[in-house]
Amino acid sequence: MATTAPAGRRAPVLELSTPALVLDIDTFEANVAALERLLAGTGKTVRPHVKTHRTPELARRQLGGSAVGITCATVGEAEAMAEAGIDDIFVANEVVDPRKVARLVALAGRARIAVAVDDPEPVATLSRAAARAGVEVDVLIDVDVLLHRCGVATPADAVALARVIERSGGLRLRGIMGYEGRLRLTDDDRAAKLAQAYARLADARDALVAAGFPVEVVSAAGTSTLLEALANPEITEIQAGVYALMEPELLDSSLPFQCAVAIRGTVISRHPGRIVLDVGRRVVGMEYGPPVPIGFAASRIAMGDEHATIEMADPVPALGSEVDLAPGQIRTTFNLHDHVWVSRAGRLIDSWPITARGSSQ
Numbered sequence: 001m002a003t004t005a006p007a008g009r010r011a012p013v014l015e016l017s018t019p020a021l022v023l024d025i026d027t028f029e030a031n032v033a034a035l036e037r038l039l040a041g042t043g044k045t046v047r048p049h050v051k052t053h054r055t056p057e058l059a060r061r062q063l064g065g066s067a068v069g070i071t072c073a074t075v076g077e078a079e080a081m082a083e084a085g086i087d088d089i090f091v092a093n094e095v096v097d098p099r100k101v102a103r104l105v106a107l108a109g110r111a112r113i114a115v116a117v118d119d120p121e122p123v124a125t126l127s128r129a130a131a132r133a134g135v136e137v138d139v140l141i142d143v144d145v146l147l148h149r150c151g152v153a154t155p156a157d158a159v160a161l162a163r164v165i166e167r168s169g170g171l172r173l174r175g176i177m178g179y180e181g182r183l184r185l186t187d188d189d190r191a192a193k194l195a196q197a198y199a200r201l202a203d204a205r206d207a208l209v210a211a212g213f214p215v216e217v218v219s220a221a222g223t224s225t226l227l228e229a230l231a232n233p234e235i236t237e238i239q240a241g242v243y244a245l246m247e248p249e250l251l252d253s254s255l256p257f258q259c260a261v262a263i264r265g266t267v268i269s270r271h272p273g274r275i276v277l278d279v280g281r282r283v284v285g286m287e288y289g290p291p292v293p294i295g296f297a298a299s300r301i302a303m304g305d306e307h308a309t310i311e312m313a314d315p316v317p318a319l320g321s322e323v324d325l326a327p328g329q330i331r332t333t334f335n336l337h338d339h340v341w342v343s344r345a346g347r348l349i350d351s352w353p354i355t356a357r358g359s360s361q
Contacts, residue, residue, distance in 0.1 A: 018266045039238075056084030057084075068237075090140070092179070108135040113138065142177055162211065185253055198220075226240050247330055264325075273311055276310075283336050339351050
């Protein structure tokens with residue numbers, strides 16, 4: 001099946017050694033501004049999920065307006081962001097290892113820290129560590145709304161856990177979170193699954209409120225479910241992250257965002273109807289399929305460890321010329337690079353370190 005290029009333009013950045021990760025900062029800024037416009041008048045906030053890029057400089061540029069802080073997946077990501085001066089961080093994951101709990105509590109001495117919980121045992125561990133350090137950590141009860149991964153199973157479980165949190169020093173219950181963002185546009189029964197997920201989140205919130213517990217925050221959503229989450233009256237906070245950089249698969253989702261990132265490769269071999277680039281699985285995420293050529297169509301792309309073999313119509317690009325590919329999976333792609341090259345109006349302006357690369361602990 002033919003592969004077509006996403007909307008956008010190629011930035012003729014010079015002086016790069018390929019393969020290179022290149023960000024069009026104009027498109028990134030336009031995406032951030034577009035989300036701010038979507039949020040206007042909704043009363044909702046956004047807490048961009050920085051697992052998307054693990055790059056503090058990009059995280060800082062997503063803050064302001066409706067963006068009140070950031071979301072992280074790991075304590076390591078949170079440490080890298082706090083080191084860069086970001087001071088409002090939610091770790092949307094369960095932290096059980098006492099060593100990681102100690103690191104999280106240490107961060108609470110210099111930033112506002114929140115973490116997801118779904119079991120009394122880590123709540124007790126977190127409480128003891130926070131009390132010893134003389135800090136307060138915010139907690140959100142994780143509700144299993146869809147994935148059957150982490151999260152309490154029922155509203156009654158949420159209330160029981162809230163009672164444990166209430167008795168635990170050093171902790172403050174801020175609300176709840178759920179995650180339905182893995183639902184893709186092509187998933188069967190998408191609307192019904194989303195409705196069920198949001199109903200479970202609302203049931204948990206209602207049970208907590210009825211039991212006398214504060215629910216300041218109801219946090220949810222990924223980029224693929226952004227429009228539905230914005231329309232849902234229960235959700236107060238959006239966790240989406242990919243919106244700022246985008247993936248080709250999401251371009252058909254009626255969202256006002258464009259692809260801002262390319263993997264730039266060099267043509268190292270050429271033949272009639274076929275070129276080979278110095279781009280392989282070691283530099284681009286493949287979970288959602290191969291990267292998409294920018295500016296031309298390909299009939300087939302085969303990815304090796306260090307090579308991309310692209311079948312296309314003649315004439316093929318010259319040997320040594322550069323070709324851009326849009327990664328299908330942004331998060332993995334960033335985690336494969338030490339830095340991202342930044343272009344504005346087609347000119348290279350900077351290189352930013354991906355400081356939290358590999359920070360999965």
